[in-house]
Amino acid sequence: MTASVPPVRARHRAALAVVLCAGLTATLTACGGEDPDKGTNGVGRLTAAQIEKKAQTAAASADAVRLAGKLVSKGGTYQLDMRLREKGGTGSVVSKESTFELLRIGDDLYLKADSGFWSHDEKPGADAHAGGAAADKLQDKYVKVPEGDPTYKQLRGFTEKKTLLDGLLTLHGTLDKGDRGTVGPTRTIRIKGGKGGKGEGGMLDVSLEGTPYPLRFARAAGGGIVTLSDWGKDFPLQAPAKEDTVDYGQQLPKTSS
Structure with missing residues (x-):
């Protein structure tokens, strides 16, 4: 005659199996679970x-990356869309008051913005017309930012892969x-x-x-x-054409960024 397992004992064994399965990590598949790291890099x-x-x-170790999103700092809130590599970068930066594009090739940093980006500290008696004329001159043109300019370091930081990462x-x-x-x-x-x-x-x-x-x-x-x-995906960096570039001089006007 074939021996049979009493029903009560069978239920105890089933309950024990459930407890054991619940206590094991997800990497064990014997209890019917699936390894969440299966097919991954581990x-x-x-x-x-x-x-x-x-x-x-x-x-x-990556040669290039694209970084997009919002950064909030003491200096303000910036919406970035930058493509960066070791010796340069290009992309756009949007702040509360302005929008501008940056292009860096080595130490050469170019800035392009609309007239709303540019502003002066206007004092009583200041020539607002002259300031407006300067803004019109710079509008939608690339301006090479002088390395000695107070804003050079700040603007360059947006184009530096290591600094941002x-x-x-x-x-x-x-x-x-x-x-x-x-x-x-x-x-x-x-x-x-x-x-x-x-x-x-x-x-x-x-x-x-x-x-x-x-x-x-x-x-x-x-x-x-x-x-x-876009990790490791290269992209071109080329200096703007001469006709698209304005030489402002040794120092840019103060900006609203």
Whole structure:
């Protein structure tokens, strides 16, 4: 006669199996679950600190990147769309009061903006007509920014890959791993800085496909959100034509940026 398992004992075994399956990590598929890192680059299995380091290394080794989104700083709020590489960059910057384009090739920095970008500190008796004439002259023309100009360093910072990425790819506080998600069609893993895993120290979404590039960054304290794309994709940088360039002189007029 064939032995049979008492119904009560069978139920106990089934319950035990459920408990064991619930306690195992998602990387085990014996209980019917699916490994969330299957088919990925494996970064999701690392600690938050290791993921951050991987993303920073990948970003530093890439020849080029496109950065788009909003940055909030003491100097104001800026909407950026910049393509950057080691020795130059090009793109647009929109602030509360103005819109302008930047082009840098090595140390040569060019600025193009509409007349609303340019302004002078007008004092009593100042010639407003002269200021308007200067703005009309500069409108929609490239102006080569003198390296000694007070705004050169500020404007150049928008075109520097290392400067921008160094400020974007460092989280503050204790690091924690967050949820898996997507940025566009690409699967990602999120890491968060701060206390208690809330992300108040910034949040970074890192690619789980191919090279672990950072794909989206939310700055701490509402400092803006930017997306990073086109990693390693080269783009042309060419000085503007002479007829499209205005030589303003040794120092630009003060701007409203």
